[in-house]
Amino acid sequence: MSDNGFEPKIVAFLCNWCTYTGADLAGTSRIQYPPNVRIIRLMCTGSVDPTYVLKALLDGADGVLVGGCHPGDCHYQSGNYKARRRIIALKEILKQAGLEEDRVWLRWISASEGQRFADTVSQMTQYLKEKGPNPMKKEWAV
Amino acid sequence: MKPRIGVYICHCGTNVAATVDVEAVTEFAATLPGVVIARHYTYMCSEPGQALIKEDARTLGLNRVVVASCSPRMHEPTFRAASHEGGVNPYQVEMANIREQCSWVHPDRHEATDKAKALVYAAVMKAAHLEPLEEREAPVTPGALVIGGGVAGLVAALDIADAGFPVHLVERSDRLGGRVAELNRTFPDLEPVAEWLPALVDQVRRHPNITVYLNSRVTDITGFVGNFEARVGPIEAGLAPAQIQVGAIVIATGYNVFDPRLKPEFGYGIYPQVVTTLELEQRLSSGDLTVNGKTPKEVVFIKCVGSRDQQLGRPYCSRVCCMISAKQAQLVRQALPDARVTVFYMDVRTFGKRGEEFYDEARRAGVRYRRGNVSEIYRRGERVVVRVEDTLLARTVEHEADLVVLAVGMEPRPEAADIAALLKLPRSADGFLLEAHPKLRPVDTAVDGVFLAGCCQGPKDIPDTVAQAKAAAASALIPLMRGVVPMEAATAVVDPELCAGCGMCVEICPYSAPALDPLWGVSRVNAVLCKGCGACAVTCPSKAIRLQHFTPDQILAQVEALVGW
Numbered sequence: 118m119s120d121n122g123f124e125p126k127i128v129a130f131l132c133n134w135c136t137y138t139g140a141d142l143a144g145t146s147r148i149q150y151p152p153n154v155r156i157i158r159l160m161c162t163g164s165v166d167p168t169y170v171l172k173a174l175l176d177g178a179d180g181v182l183v184g185g186c187h188p189g190d191c192h193y194q195s196g197n198y199k200a201r202r203r204i205i206a207l208k209e210i211l212k213q214a215g216l217e218e219d220r221v222w223l224r225w226i227s228a229s230e231g232q233r234f235a236d237t238v239s240q241m242t243q244y245l246k247e248k249g250p251n252p253m254k255k256e257w258a259v
Numbered sequence: 260m261k262p263r264i265g266v267y268i269c270h271c272g273t274n275v276a277a278t279v280d281v282e283a284v285t286e287f288a289a290t291l292p293g294v295v296i297a298r299h300y301t302y303m304c305s306e307p308g309q310a311l312i313k314e315d316a317r318t319l320g321l322n323r324v325v326v327a328s329c330s331p332r333m334h335e336p337t338f339r340a341a342s343h344e345g346g347v348n349p350y351q352v353e354m355a356n357i358r359e360q361c362s363w364v365h366p367d368r369h370e371a372t373d374k375a376k377a378l379v380y381a382a383v384m385k386a387a388h389l390e391p392l393e394e395r396e397a398p399v400t401p402g403a404l405v406i407g408g409g410v411a412g413l414v415a416a417l418d419i420a421d422a423g424f425p426v427h428l429v430e431r432s433d434r435l436g437g438r439v440a441e442l443n444r445t446f447p448d449l450e451p452v453a454e455w456l457p458a459l460v461d462q463v464r465r466h467p468n469i470t471v472y473l474n475s476r477v478t479d480i481t482g483f484v485g486n487f488e489a490r491v492g493p494i495e496a497g498l499a500p501a502q503i504q505v506g507a508i509v510i511a512t513g514y515n516v517f518d519p520r521l522k523p524e525f526g527y528g529i530y531p532q533v534v535t536t537l538e539l540e541q542r543l544s545s546g547d548l549t550v551n552g553k554t555p556k557e558v559v560f561i562k563c564v565g566s567r568d569q570q571l572g573r574p575y576c577s578r579v580c581c582m583i584s585a586k587q588a589q590l591v592r593q594a595l596p597d598a599r600v601t602v603f604y605m606d607v608r609t610f611g612k613r614g615e616e617f618y619d620e621a622r623r624a625g626v627r628y629r630r631g632n633v634s635e636i637y638r639r640g641e642r643v644v645v646r647v648e649d650t651l652l653a654r655t656v657e658h659e660a661d662l663v664v665l666a667v668g669m670e671p672r673p674e675a676a677d678i679a680a681l682l683k684l685p686r687s688a689d690g691f692l693l694e695a696h697p698k699l700r701p702v703d704t705a706v707d708g709v710f711l712a713g714c715c716q717g718p719k720d721i722p723d724t725v726a727q728a729k730a731a732a733a734s735a736l737i738p739l740m741r742g743v744v745p746m747e748a749a750t751a752v753v754d755p756e757l758c759a760g761c762g763m764c765v766e767i768c769p770y771s772a773p774a775l776d777p778l779w780g781v782s783r784v785n786a787v788l789c790k791g792c793g794a795c796a797v798t799c800p801s802k803a804i805r806l807q808h809f810t811p812d813q814i815l816a817q818v819e820a821l822v823g824w
């Protein structure tokens with residue numbers, strides 16, 4: 118299953134202060150990871166509107182990664198808690214609609230966790246390769 | 260205004276260009292909607308690179324600029340300024356991070372080029388939707404907080420204070436001077452510490468602009484460059500904490516020495532014959548070099564203890580131990596002319612100014628240097644035996660000694676983690692605080708207005724510590740002297756037509772920026788209080804609030820580009 122040549126597309130919404138900087142650190146440390154992830158920089162995960170995630174999935178992204186600061190570390194005090202609540206709710210809705218909620222990952226990755234960022238992308242890419250392409254796009258079209 | 264976009268692809272020398280086909284990306288960019296010109300250049304951040312943007316902006320009437328290069332955390336201010344000079348609003352500049360998040364992490368040229376195109380596409384799409392914003396300024400609190408009262412903190416505090424600004428100097432211990440106060444004489448001139456450190460400390464204590472807090476630590480820091488608020492708590496319970504306001508912060512919390520108990524094969528803590536270089540400094544000061552009441556005849560120095568050691572997770576060189584060993588070996592030769600002094604080394608790295616000469620002086624004074632890796636130290640009668648793999652002769656030798664000095668390396672202080680957590684500063688893999696750029700911003704941090712000085716950033720000797728402290732002070736003085744800092748322009752705004760006055764934004768905002776207008780019953784955001792986190796915009800059920808510069812249409816345009824490519 119994993120060797121069918123399928124390359125998943127992952128859209129990542131990363132907060133400027135932690136995970137985006139962590140991804141930069143992976144770069145400055147030259148830690149290699151799969152190119153499947155494409156990053157959108159936001160100031161805080163608290164500004165990730167669930168509709169952005171939904172839009173990415175419906176447009177055909179195979180996975181969405183939301184990355185922010187560890188609990189207690191949000192630059193804006195509590196944006197990451199807000200994000201957690203919203204992503205849990207979104208996953209619940211996806212599940213009830215019979216859609217694959219496991220394509221949405223929420224991870225806390227700090228500015229100094231370049232390795233963790235790279236590992237997360239590798240894991241997610243592998244996971245989605247095994248899972249296969251996102252059927253939502255088509256489902257939505259009918 | 261119809262978008263007229265200029266796209267600039269940076270080679271970053273070979274950093275991008277070696278992996279990403281910059282020409283292909285440029286050709287691709289030229290075909291994107293709204294793009295008037297697409298170029299690539301060796302170094303966009305260089306003067307001629309910036310001039311390209313300015314020129315094009317003027318002659319082609321650009322109103323948007325996209326730069327594909329390093330992280331926006333690095334050069335966004337540079338390109339915003341260059342575009343601004345060309346007449347483009349700085350908030351209509353977008354960057355595609357094709358270095359940190361592409362060429363440096365994806366070795367395959369085809370894949371990296373493909374991803375670079377996707378990132379440029381998304382940046383162009385976002386740029387097309389960007390709106391002009393107005394930059395505002397906030398006044399700066401004149402004054403600085405210096406954390407740590409070692410040589411680094413002392414020097415930084417003095418420079419800032421001499422420039423006329425109040426300095427709050429917070430030191431954890433009960434005295435100023437840091438590790439250097441524990442030293443005897445210093446390389447490369449063997450000057451007694453007593454001849455210069457007390458004078459430096461005195462200057463600080465007497466300076467009318469410096470307030471010293473001993474036995475104290477910083478327990479909380481909020482705010483941002485220009486306007487930080489820190490709580491300084493006395494370590495002793497019962498005393499009231501002080502609340503101080505400053506415009507800039509210098510961190511100078513220093514280092515710890517490696518604990519050689521982590522190398523149990525050296526017998527440190529078991530054999531009285533085995534001491535660290537730090538302990539030897541104290542013995543040299545007191546003049547008592549005896550072991551078990553006897554004057555040593557054989558003295559051995561072992562270098563790189565806790566440095567350049569993969570197994571211990573300390574792969575780095577501590578930079579000072581070679582000079583410390585050369586210094587102490589000379590001082591031991593002077594104090595004990597009859598003793599034989601041998602230094603076992605992996606390499607000799609005496610790179611500083613007068614370093615090599617100093618090493619020569621040690622050898623001329625009769626210090627014997629022998630290349631070898633020490634595997635073990637054990638007892639034999641009143642002496643210890645140092646077991647060494649002589650790496651030049653390729654054989655094992657046993658060397659008896661009365662005194663063994665371990666040249667212990669430097670490591671981050673555990674408290675550095677607390678400071679890093681308070682300010683959300685990244686640390687490098689070795690645990691030292693991380694500078695914003697290894698070459699160009701060695702005293703800056705990821706947080707604006709916070710600077711590093713001395714060994715908290717990595718091992719260094721006193722001359723380098725002082726140089727960095729002066730650099731940190733000069734950098735901290737930039738916002739203090741300017742008196743104003745640019746304020747967040749990307750704040751939230753309410754569309755009163757759409758606002759239903761439900762007040763959910765008022766509830767969710769951690770900064771009390773939105774408030775309901777009692778007359779109109781709609782929410783308004785106070786731009787001075789708004790920090791631009793965007794939580795309110797997501798919460799608003801009528802979608803009446805937008806976070807400027809990160810609006811839904813801008814982000815959805817990025818999503819579409821990234822998924823679509």
Ligand SMILES: Cc1cc2nc3c(=O)[nH]c(=O)nc-3n(C[C@H](O)[C@H](O)[C@H](O)COP(=O)(O)OP(=O)(O)OC[C@H]3O[C@@H](n4cnc5c(N)ncnc54)[C@H](O)[C@@H]3O)c2cc1C
Nearest residue numbers: 407409410411431437438445446512513514713714720721
């Ligand atoms: C054995 C030995 C010999 C040496 N000999 C020489 C020499 O001959 N020549 C030379 O150039 N260099 C020498 N060095 C190196 C020298 O010690 C360092 O370059 C210098 O001490 C660095 O100064 P610093 O201010 O960065 O750190 P430190 O000296 O470590 O000072 C840091 C200060 O910050 C305080 N602090 C820490 N955390 C906090 C906190 N959270 N809040 C408040 N305060 C805090 C500490 O108590 C300390 O006072 C030697 C080092 C060793 C180990």
Ligand code: FES
Nearest residue numbers: 132161185186196
């Ligand atoms: S700033 Fe990182 S999650 Fe809020």
